[in-house]
Amino acid sequence: MSNLFKIFNSSTGQKVIMALTGLFLCVFLVVHLMGNLQLFKHDDGFAFNHYSQFMTGNPLIKIVSYITYFAILYHAFKGLIMTMNNRKARPVKYQVDGGWANSHWTSRNMGILGTVLLVFIVIHMIDFWYEFKFGNLPTKKYIQYDIGGELKNMEFSGEKFQARVKASLGQINDFTTLEYKDLYKEVYATFDKWWYVLLYTISMFAVAFHLWHGFKSAFQSLGISHPAWNKTIKLVGYGFAVIVPLGFALIPLIIFFS
Amino acid sequence: MMNAKIPTGPLKDKWTNHKDHVNLVNPANKRNIDIIVVGTGLAGASAAASLGEMGYKVKAFCFQDSPRRAHSIAAQGGINAAKNYQNDGDSVFRLFYDTIKGGDYRSREANVYRLAEVSGDIIDQCVAQGVPFAREYGGLLDNRSFGGVQVSRTFYAKGQTGQQLLLGAYSALSRQIAKGNVAMYNRHEMLELVMIDGKARGIIARDLVTGAIERHSAHAVVLCTGGYGNAFYLSTNAMASNVSAAWKAHRNGALFANPCFTQIHPTCIPVSGEFQSKLTLMSESLRNDGRIWVPKNLEDAKAIREGKLKPKDISEENRDYYLERRYPAFGNLVPRDVASRAAKERCDAGHGVNKTGEAVYLDFAFAFERYGATEAKLRGELNPSKERIIELGREIVADKYGNLFQMYEKITDDNPYYTPMMIYPAVHYTMGGLWVDYNLMTNVQGLYACGEANFSDHGANRLGASALMQGLADGYFVLPYTIGDYLASDIRTGTIKTDQPAFDEAENNVRDRINKLMAAKGTNTVDFYHRKLGKVMWDKCGMARNESGLKEAMNEIREIREEFWRDVKIPGTADSMNPELDKAGRVADFMELGELMCLDALGRNESCGGHFREEYQTHEGEALRDDDNFAYVAAWQYTGDPGKAKLNKENLYFENVELKQRSYK
C-alpha cells in the first residue's frame, strides 16, 4: 500500500490522478448539460425539476455525486498545489518569457483557468446547489398521468391544468401527483439578471480554454498516445472544448434574451 | 627504455595466449586497489566502467560537466567490426590488413590484429547495452561501407554513431557510479602527474568550479584524454579538447610517439571568416554520392570567388573532377589523406571557389538525377520531366543524408539541394600520442594510455570508422585484462598517501604555473596566441610540410611561446571558476607540443599517410614512403626543451603483410 501511495504521489502518479479526475469531470459535464437542456422542455419545468430531485435523491447517484465532489476538490486543490510547487521549481524567473513561441497559452495557464473555474463553481453551488438543498425553495406540484399508455406530466394547478383535465376526462387510465422543489423557476429568475448571465458566459470561456488543453492532455498523462489516434483525440478534445461550454453558455443567454 | 612486450607466437594466437598468461588480481585484493582514469570519452568511460565492474576502486575525471559530453560524441559515420554479417568475405585478417595498409604501414601488427580480433565483441557488447544501431527490415543489423575498403563492415546509427556508443559507455559508467565502484569527478582537470619511485601514483587536479587544487592518489593512472588536433586552433575537435594530461605525462618521462601524424579530413565546412572558432565535419559518407570538382579555368574560379558566377554557370566541360581524373579506380572515394591533399593542390593552384579561395565543390546534382530516374521507374512514372526526376532524386538523397544537409544549411545558409556544397580539409584526428606497449602501458610504470591518446593502432593514417572501434576496444576489452598484470604486484602496497613529498612537489609545480600565468597580466588574450600558433601549425605543419617551413615553424612557435608567457592577459582569479585560465593552461601545452610535432615531421624524411613532405613525392605528386629508413615509431623523450627532444626508435616488423606502395589509381 505504501508503495502504491509512493507511486501515485510521484509527479507522474499525481498527473495520472489529475487526468482521471479531469476526464471524469468531462463526463460529469456532459450529464450536467443533458440535465440543463431539460430547461427547454415545454413541460412547465417538470423534467428539469424531476431531474434536480433525482440528482439529489437517488442513492446510487448520491455515491456518484460524492465521487464528483471528490474529483472536483482533488482536481482543483491538487492542481493548485502542483501549480504552486511548479512555480517554486524556478525560483528566479526569466526576464523575457518566450513561452508564446513554443506552447499554447491555454496550456501555460491551466492553473489560472482552473482557479477561475473553482471560483465559479463555488458561486454556482451557492446559488443553485445550496439553495436547492438547504434554501427555502418553493415547491411545485405536478400530476403525472397515463394517457393511452403514454406517461405525461403537467403542473398541478392553473387554468391550463383544469382545461386539460376537463378535455381528457375518461381517457386517463391512472395518475399520481408529484411535488418537487421548483429549481426551474429559480433558474429562470437568476438568468434574468444581465451581470449573472455575463459571469456565466465568461466562466464558460474559461471552461472551454481549460478543456482545450485539458482534454488531450489527460490522454497524454495516461499514456494514451498512438500516431493513429492522436489526431482523433486532439480533434475530439477541441470539439468537446467548444460544444460543451457553448451548450452551457447558451442556456442563460437564451433565457435572458427570450 | 622501450619494450613493446609483444607476445611471441603466431599473430592470431598472440592475444589469446597473452590473456591466458597475464597475472590476475583476486577480487578481494581489487577492492584495495585504486585506479585513476582521466577522460571519459569512449575509451575512458568504457575503461572506468569495466574496471569498476571488476572490483577496482576507480576515480574518473573529466573537464566537462558530464562524461556524456566527451568529444567522442561527435563521431558521425560508424564503427568497424569484422562480423561478416553481409557475407562479403570479411574476416579478422581483412580488417587487420585494411587497417595496416590504410595506416601506410606505420603501426604494430600485433596491436592492430588484436583490435580486429575484439571488434566483433564491441558490437555484441554495445547491442546488449541498448545502443540502437541501424537495422534492416528483418530486424538484423545493417552495415554500410566506408572509404578505403572493399567490404561493408561499418555499423552505424544514422549520422550519430559516436553519440550512441558514448551514451552506451556512459550508461555503463553511470551504473558503476551508482554502485559506488566509480567516483566521478566532473569539471575537474588533471594538471600534473605524480610520480613516486618511478611509478605513476596519482594526479593533481583542479576543480574547475571552485579553483581548488586537489591531490588524488592511485596505484595506476589511465589517460584516455583524446587527441591534440586543437594545436592547430581550428579543427573539428571540441573547443576544450586538449593535450595537457598527455603532455604532463610526457614531461614526467612518458614517450610521445609520432606526434606529426595528424589526420586532415577532406570534407569539412570551409572557414568563413576571421572569427571562426571551430570547424564542422561533414560525414565522409557524403563522398559516396557527391562528386568533387573545381572550375577548370582560373578565370572562372576567380569570377566565382568574386561572386560574379555561380557554380551552375560553369558548363560540364569547364569543370575539373580532379579526384576522378587523378584516381580513376577509387575516384571520389580515395582515402582521407589523398582526398585532402588533392583539394589543397587544386586550391593552391588557384582553383578554389569561396571567398578565401580555400574550398572545392561537393556536388549532388548527379546523385539527384541518378536516384530520381530509378525512383521514377519504381513508381511507374513514364517519361518524367527532368525537373520531376530531380525532385524525386532530392527526396531520396534527403532520406540518406537529410540531417547532414540540414546541418550544412544551418551553418552556411546555402541550400545544398540547390547548389553544390563547399568543402575543404580540416584537422580531425591525431594518430600520434603517448607511446604504449602491447599492454597499453607507457614507458612510465603504472601509467596507461587508451584511445586517441595513445599512438598504437592507426599508423600514419586512420581509416574511417576505426576510431570508435579502437576507443572501445582499449577500454572494454584490452586494458581491463592487461592492467591486472601490473597491479598484481601492487596488492600489498596499501593506500597511497597524498601527504608524501612527491605530492607536495607536484602540487607546488601546478600552483607555480598557475601563478605565473595569472601574474603575466599582459596585453593579449589566450585566443590571440592560440590563433597565432594554429596559423603556423596549419601553414607549415599541416597538409604539406617541407624542411625549411618546419624549421621556421619551430622558431616561430618558440617566439610565440615566449611572448605568451610574458604578455598573456588572464582576467579573474585562480581560486574561482575561470575558463580563461583553464584555456591558458591548455594553450601553453599546445605551444610545447607544436614544436615537437614540427621536430617529428622534420625528422621523418618520407611521406606517409597524413604526413606529406613535399620533398618526398613521386613525379605525379603522390606520397613517397621510405620503408628502408623510416619503418619505425618515433618516440620522443622530453629533455626540458621540446625542440631538443630525444628520439627513440621502435622498429616495426611486418611478418604477416607485404609492404606495398598504396595506389588508388
Next chain:
Amino acid sequence: MNLTLKIWRQKSPDDKGGMVTYPMKDVESHMSFLEMLDVLNNDLITKGEEPVAFDHDCREGICGTCSMVINGRPHGPDSAITTCQLHMRKFNDGDTIHIEPFRAKSFPVLKDLTVDRGAFERIMQAGGFISVNTSGNTIDANTIPIRKDHADMAFDAATCIGCGACVAACKNSSAMLFVSAKVSQLALLPQGHTERTERVLKMVHQMDAEGFGTCSNTGACAAECPKEISLDNIARLNREYLRASFVSGE
C-alpha cells in the same frame, strides 16, 4: 550589424546576479552566436573586465554543453538547433538580445550563464542503463532481431543530448522529456525489457527528488528540443509508469 546585448551576470552560486547591458558593434551575419560572444569576451578581457562565463564545447550541436536562453527561448530563435548552431543572420541590425542561463531550481547557476546539470547525472545513475557487464561474453549482436520501427523509435529517443533545454523551456521546469527519452529508448528494445519496471520507477522518483516540476503537457520541451525528441516519449513514460504501478513487486 549593431546589437544591444543584455546578459545575466552572476559571480557565484550565492550571488544575486542581474542583467548587464553591452553594446555590440559590427557583428557579421555569418558568425555563430557563440563566436559573437567570443568577440564580446575578447573585448571585455582587453578592457580588463571579466568575460562572460558560458558552457560550450563541441560547437557542432551534439555534446549538449551549450545552454543559454536567448530572448526567452532555450537555444534561441530557431528550431532544431543548439545555441552553438545559431547564427547571427537570425537577428537584425538594432536588435536587443536578452541572454540568460537555463533557469531551474535543479540547475543552480555556477557563474553567469553556466549552470550545474548534475541532477541529470543522478537521474541517469538511478536507472538509465541496462545492467550488463562489459565482459564481452554477451550473446551475438544478431541473436535478437529487433523490429526496424522499434529500433528507429529507440534511436530517435536516444538522440537526446542531455542539454536541459526541455527543463529550461518548461514553465514547470519539468525534466520529463529528458527522462522519457531514456526510458523510451530502453523500453523499446528487448534488451531493456528485464529492467523496465524498476527503471521507470527509479528514474521518475529520482527526478522528483531533484526538485523538477511536474509535466503539464504544454509541449514547450519538444518544441525547443534541439534534437526534436517527441512528446510521444512522455506518453510512453506515463504508460511505463502506470504499468509499473501494477506489476512492481516491491
